[in-house]
Amino acid sequence: MNSTDDLLVIDGVTKAYPGVVANSNVSFRIRKGEVHALLGENGAGKSTLVKTIYGLVTPDKGTMVLDGQPYAPPEPSAARQAGVAMVFQHFSLFDALTVAENIALGMETPPKRRVLARQIREVSEAYGLPLSPNRRVGDLSAGERQRVEIVRCLLQNPRLLIMDEPTSVLTPQEVEILFRTLRQLSAEGTAILYISHKLDEIRALCDTATILRHGQVVGDCVPRDTSARDMAEMMVAAKLDTPVKHPGAPGAEIFSVNGLSLPAASQFGTALKEIGFSVAKGEILGIGGVAGNGQDELFAVLSGETRTAPDSVTFEGQAVGRLGPHERRVLGILSAPEERLGHAAAPDMSLTDNALMTAALRMRLAPGGWIDWRRVREYAEHVIKAFDVRTPGPGTAAGALSGGNLQKFVVGREVLQNPGLLIVNQPTWGVDAAAAAHIRKALIKLAEGGAALIVISQDLDELMEISDRITAICDGRMVRPRPAQGLTMNDLGLMLGGRDPEEEAAA
Amino acid sequence: MIRLERRPAPSKSWTYLAPLLAVLATMIAGAIMFALLGKDPFLAIKTIFWDPIFSPQFGSYSRPQLLIKAGPLILIAIGLSLGFRAGIWNIGAEGQYIMGALAGAGLALALYPMELPILLPLMVIAGALGGWAWAMIPGLLRTMFNTNEILVSLLLVYVAEQILSAAAVGFLRNPEGGGFPGSRNLQGYPSAHNAEIIANSGIHWGVVAALIAVIAAYVLLQRHVLGFHIKLAGEAPRAAKLAGVNPARLILFCMGVSGTLAGMAGLFEVAGPAGKISIDFGAGYGFTAIIVAFLGRLHPVGILLAGLLMALTYIGGELAQLMLSLPAAAIQAFQGMLLFFLLAFDVFSHYRLRIATGRAA
Numbered sequence: 001m002n003s004t005d006d007l008l009v010i011d012g013v014t015k016a017y018p019g020v021v022a023n024s025n026v027s028f029r030i031r032k033g034e035v036h037a038l039l040g041e042n043g044a045g046k047s048t049l050v051k052t053i054y055g056l057v058t059p060d061k062g063t064m065v066l067d068g069q070p071y072a073p074p075e076p077s078a079a080r081q082a083g084v085a086m087v088f089q090h091f092s093l094f095d096a097l098t099v100a101e102n103i104a105l106g107m108e109t110p111p112k113r114r115v116l117a118r119q120i121r122e123v124s125e126a127y128g129l130p131l132s133p134n135r136r137v138g139d140l141s142a143g144e145r146q147r148v149e150i151v152r153c154l155l156q157n158p159r160l161l162i163m164d165e166p167t168s169v170l171t172p173q174e175v176e177i178l179f180r181t182l183r184q185l186s187a188e189g190t191a192i193l194y195i196s197h198k199l200d201e202i203r204a205l206c207d208t209a210t211i212l213r214h215g216q217v218v219g220d221c222v223p224r225d226t227s228a229r230d231m232a233e234m235m236v237a238a239k240l241d242t243p244v245k246h247p248g249a250p251g252a253e254i255f256s257v258n259g260l261s262l263p264a265a266s267q268f269g270t271a272l273k274e275i276g277f278s279v280a281k282g283e284i285l286g287i288g289g290v291a292g293n294g295q296d297e298l299f300a301v302l303s304g305e306t307r308t309a310p311d312s313v314t315f316e317g318q319a320v321g322r323l324g325p326h327e328r329r330v331l332g333i334l335s336a337p338e339e340r341l342g343h344a345a346a347p348d349m350s351l352t353d354n355a356l357m358t359a360a361l362r363m364r365l366a367p368g369g370w371i372d373w374r375r376v377r378e379y380a381e382h383v384i385k386a387f388d389v390r391t392p393g394p395g396t397a398a399g400a401l402s403g404g405n406l407q408k409f410v411v412g413r414e415v416l417q418n419p420g421l422l423i424v425n426q427p428t429w430g431v432d433a434a435a436a437a438h439i440r441k442a443l444i445k446l447a448e449g450g451a452a453l454i455v456i457s458q459d460l461d462e463l464m465e466i467s468d469r470i471t472a473i474c475d476g477r478m479v480r481p482r483p484a485q486g487l488t489m490n491d492l493g494l495m496l497g498g499r500d501p502e503e504e505a506a507a
Numbered sequence: 508m509i510r511l512e513r514r515p516a517p518s519k520s521w522t523y524l525a526p527l528l529a530v531l532a533t534m535i536a537g538a539i540m541f542a543l544l545g546k547d548p549f550l551a552i553k554t555i556f557w558d559p560i561f562s563p564q565f566g567s568y569s570r571p572q573l574l575i576k577a578g579p580l581i582l583i584a585i586g587l588s589l590g591f592r593a594g595i596w597n598i599g600a601e602g603q604y605i606m607g608a609l610a611g612a613g614l615a616l617a618l619y620p621m622e623l624p625i626l627l628p629l630m631v632i633a634g635a636l637g638g639w640a641w642a643m644i645p646g647l648l649r650t651m652f653n654t655n656e657i658l659v660s661l662l663l664v665y666v667a668e669q670i671l672s673a674a675a676v677g678f679l680r681n682p683e684g685g686g687f688p689g690s691r692n693l694q695g696y697p698s699a700h701n702a703e704i705i706a707n708s709g710i711h712w713g714v715v716a717a718l719i720a721v722i723a724a725y726v727l728l729q730r731h732v733l734g735f736h737i738k739l740a741g742e743a744p745r746a747a748k749l750a751g752v753n754p755a756r757l758i759l760f761c762m763g764v765s766g767t768l769a770g771m772a773g774l775f776e777v778a779g780p781a782g783k784i785s786i787d788f789g790a791g792y793g794f795t796a797i798i799v800a801f802l803g804r805l806h807p808v809g810i811l812l813a814g815l816l817m818a819l820t821y822i823g824g825e826l827a828q829l830m831l832s833l834p835a836a837a838i839q840a841f842q843g844m845l846l847f848f849l850l851a852f853d854v855f856s857h858y859r860l861r862i863a864t865g866r867a868a
Contacts, residue, residue: 305748326751337749346743348517356735357750366732373730397517 007032007191008053008071008160013062015048022048023059024215030160033189035182037202037223040212041235041404041432046195049212050162053193054086055079067159077108085153086162091145095138095268102137103152123154127181138268142169142291150181161185162193167201168429168458169291172493179205197433199228200461211235236434250468251281254452255333255421260312262297270294272301273476279421279452284443285481286467287456288496294476295456296338299425302454303335304328315421329361332420336410338429338456340403344410347399351391354398355380355413362417379416387412388438404435411439415446422446425456440466460492474498511858521856526802526809529848530816536848537841546831554830555823555841569822571709575780576821578714579604579772581814583796585720586768588805590761592728593740597762599645599660600769601793602667603638607770608777609674610637612784615699616679616690626698627712630774638770639763641667646762650755656762668789675786690784693777701779713775717814720768725807737761769793798846817842 008030015023022045030036040046051057053064055073064071066082073079076086093102100117104110111119117133124131129147137145146166153161163182167175182192182205196202202209203223211219211234219234256278264271272294279285289295300306301313303325310319315331325335337343345354356376360366365376380394387408391401398406407428414422427443428436444466447453457463463470464484471481472495479495482502491501534556538548559569583600590597597603611634615626623629645659672688674680679690693699704710728734740747740757748754772792781788799817803809824838 303749324751324753325749329751335749337745339745342743343745343749346739346746348742349739353735353739357739357746360732360750369732371730371732371735 005031006065007067009065010049010053011063011065013049013052013059013064015045015052015057015059021215023052026062026212026215026217028210028217028220030191030193032159033186033191034207035186035192035194035205037206037209038193038195038212039199039202039209039231039235041434044212044235044432045215046212047164048215050086050164050193050195053079053160054084054162080108080156080158083157083159084162085156085158085160087146087149087153087164087166089164089166089168091149093137093145093148096136098134098136099131099140099148100133102148103133103155106152107155119155120151124151127151127154127184128177129181143171143174146170146178154185158190160191160193162195164195165197166194167196167198171290171496172460172489173497174290175201198461199223199231202231203228232433236432250283251450251452253278253280255279255313255315255454257301257313258311260301260308262301262306262308265297265306270297270476272297275473275476275478277471277478277481279454281452282447282450283468284447284453284455284466286463286470286484287454287473287478288460288463288470288492289456289458289473290496291458294473295425297476298473299335299337299423299456302333302423303337304333326361329358332362333423334358334362334414334417334419334421335423336414336425336427338425340406340410341399345398345406348397350395350397351384351389351401351409352377352380352394354409355383355394359413359417383409383412383416386416387442404431407431408435408439411442415442419446419451421452421454423454423456426459427455427457428459428462429457436462460489464492470495472496472498510861511854512861513858514856518856518859521852522804525852525856526804526813526849528852529802529845532848532852533841533844536844540837540840541833544833544837546833551827551831551833554827555820555838558826559819559822565826567707569826571703571707572822573815573818574709574714575711576818577814578711578717579776579792580796580799580817581717581811582713582720582772582775583765583769583793584799584803584810584814585717585724585807586765587796588800588803588807588810589724589727589737590765591741591800592805593737593757593761594744595758595761596657597642597645597660597765598657598797599642599662599664599667599793600765600796601789601791602660602664603641603766603769604773604776604793605664605667605671605789606641606773607634607638608773608781608788609671609679609784610634610770611774612690612693612777613674613679615693615696615778619691619696619699622698624698627701627778630699630778631712631771634770634774635767636770638766638768638773640766641770642762642766643759646759646766649762650758656758660762664793671784671788672786675784675788679784681783688786692782694779694782699778701775703779711775711779713772713779716771716775718811721807721811728807733760769796795842798842801846802849817845820845 006029011027013023013026026049038046048057052059055076055078071082073082100113100120103120104116110116120131120133129151131147131151137148146169166178170178186192194206206223209221209223210217213235221231258276260272260275262272270293301308304323305325308321310321313321315333320328320331341347356365356371359379363379365372365379377394384391384394389405389409391405411424411427427439443453455466467484469481470484470487472479474497477498479498479500494501494504534552538552541551542548558565559573560566583604587597587600611630614633615630618626641663644663645656648654648659649656676688681689681691701711701713736747736752739750740752777784777788795817799810799813803813820842827833828835828838
């Protein structure tokens with residue numbers, strides 16, 4: 001391989017944090033104009049590595065060479081000057097400002113507003129990312145917000161563009177647009193370092209892949225020639241078994257939502273409009289949708305955190321709309337929210353405390369209000385064991401666990417309470433492949449045992465894998481649920497856009 | 508380059524170490540301040556921390572004073588700590604303390620001079636209700652109109668002070684007092700007098716109530732679901748909501764308990780050590796209790812110790828004013844340092860200090 005083709009050479013980069021080595025002697029090279037995937041489980045050290053490249057983290061050891069020059073950015077502005085740009089997983093945009101104002105804020109020396117607006121238009125058109133500079137970011141969809149971030153990077157003419165989980169908030173159609181843009185950039189000579197969990201995307205987009213495990217490079221491959229399964233197994237160093245859903249005869253209807261409308265709670269919230277659906281015993285209903293289309297609002301209505309008119313939500317024939325989360329738990333309606341830290345769990349409290357949080361009632365951990373700490377600890381240990389939560393013990397603070405382990409704990413805490421209905425929002429968000437398979441298997445088993453499940457997820461593969469029926473939420477409206485069997489990705493894309501594939505076909 | 512790095516989990520040892528280091532740093536900084544004021548720093552520190560307990564000359568007077576001062580501080584701080592744990596900020600305990608004293612003393616003065624064995628218990632209930640009612644104002648405004656309980660409870664202190672002076676010169680004034688402001692002295696009204704239980708010990712019913720409050724708060728926080736919900740609401744409000752905690756009910760409970768205990772503290776004070784309603788009855792216990800609550804890590808046992816320590820600095824401070832003619836403001840600054848250093852050292856229970864060496868630019 002000709003070394004002058006190399007854009008960035010990373011050699012022996014090591015970074016240790018107290019108690020954990022995030023990167024250990026990591027070496028690999030990115031060639032000019034290639035799309036290079038960085039693969040690994042959560043906690044494998046991908047984030048630390050890209051932060052090192054972007055100047056947010058100073059490595060303890062090791063060197064980097066960018067285009068023949070020694071490269072050790074002390075801060076992100078130095079990285080940007082050297083031609084390295086990054087689009088973060090979580091956007092850093094101000095809702096109340098316009099697109100142009102947001103982009104100007106990220107620049108060291110922003111040009112005049114009019115010049116900048118023209119540049120934004122030019123760049124966005126050149127790369128097929130339509131974007132109006134004068135629109136307020138608060139009014140944009142997640143996909144459009146990501147365009148703002150990408151255009152902000154492209155205005156710097158980067159030689160290397162780092163993208164951290166860029167497709168997690170996009171519809172399949174938007175993913176296609178993004179990929180076209182990335183391929184165009186690559187053809188023009190910009191290298192792209194692409195981080196994702198979605199192996200099929202990596203196979204479709206990337207030229208090479210470097211795989212990290214426990215902070216070390218454990219291999220590389222050409223994604224086009226490697227199956228998704230092989231890549232996943234390289235990441236976790238174990239054989240994976242994909243959970244299989246056995247579709248049984250649908251049971252009796254147990255839970256329904258009827259004609260539910262709810263105004264937006266805040267300026268940037270989503271109003272729910274005329275939502276109605278039902279779930280049967282033993283059934284998993286998947287609710288897809290792009291982030292910010294009303295999933296959080298819907299979850300709060302289902303869990304009881306937001307109360308509604310009594311008969312807009314019914315469970316076993318009983319109107320439960322006015323009942324709070326505690327009263328719903330009495331009936332057997334349990335829920336696990338998306339945000340692990342601060343919502344599903346209290347980060348600074350121990351796992352024992354967190355077990356008590358939602359299991360006190362059904363597991364009789366506090367008879368008469370007096371906490372039986374021995375039983376609480378036993379239940380926490382039970383969850384840890386049954387769901388293979390990697391932690392020193394139940395006394396560990398929830399915030400000290402990795403995302404995947406905490407998610408296993410949160411889901412396990414609800415599943416083991418033997419719910420009649422379980423509502424889960426993003427069950428495997430940011431969770432590595434092995435943990436995700438474990439969680440999905442547990443959900444399927446729960447449904448096979450007769451419980452009804454509502455799974456809200458942005459991961460379409462996940463929905464296809466576990467759901468009996470699938471619906472989608474778009475701008476606070478829900479499309480008609482359809483059997484998962486026989487749905488195509490194209491159908492799903494239409495549903496995420498709020499359209500009914502059957503009606504489209506008929507039209 | 509020195510940086511603060513967030514710890515994955517709060518450090519247990521720093522939680523206990525921070526108050527000790529804060530006391531130590533306060534002693535050092537206070538000594539420097541006293542030296543700058545031209546006083547012997549070692550003598551000043553010894554006068555404040557040692558002499559009130561161990562001096563053969565003053566000990567017999569100041570040891571009971573220690574409990575008399577610590578009692579209301581601990582009682583109020585225990586109530587405040589529950590709310591502070593839950594993220595509910597009652598800053599107006601001083602006002603609730605005054606209103607409790609007015610309600611309880613008002614009841615006694617209305618019945619004067621009737622001797623009634625259960626008068627003192629009735630006064631305690633009246634005092635508790637007075638403080639509770641005063642705390643319900645910010646509590647209800649918060650739950651109904653989402654007003655800020657910090658501002659409302661604080662401003663109600665000044666309202667309470669106005670009512671206090673109106674009472675002292677007007678409707679509760681001693682008719683036999685020759686026109687001077689101030690009510691009858693309840694120490695001269697046997698049924699209403701909150702007398703020392705053991706003579707010259709400083710232990711009156713308020714001190715007993717403070718001890719009971721410490722134990723009750725400890726049990727509540729360690730063993731009861733309600734205490735767990737209080738902690739959860741403070742740590743993660745959304746998680747608490749998911750757990751089924753009703754935020755409005757929690758606010759009313761915490762405001763109510765802190766108001767009740769502050770009102771009882773006021774009653775025990777007016778019926779005991781103070782003896783009467785006077786214009787300067789509010790001595791700042793309600794505000795100092797905020798410091799005590801935080802100095803005690805919002806933990807019942809910690810508050811017990813912090814209340815005793817704070818009372819010590821009060822009595823020692825008075826002694827230092829008397830013996831070394833230190834200005835009163837210097838003593839207040841000294842007490843303020845204690846909270847300042849505590850909050851500063853507190854950072855280390857959540858963050859660790861990293862000193863980057865070598866390559867950092």
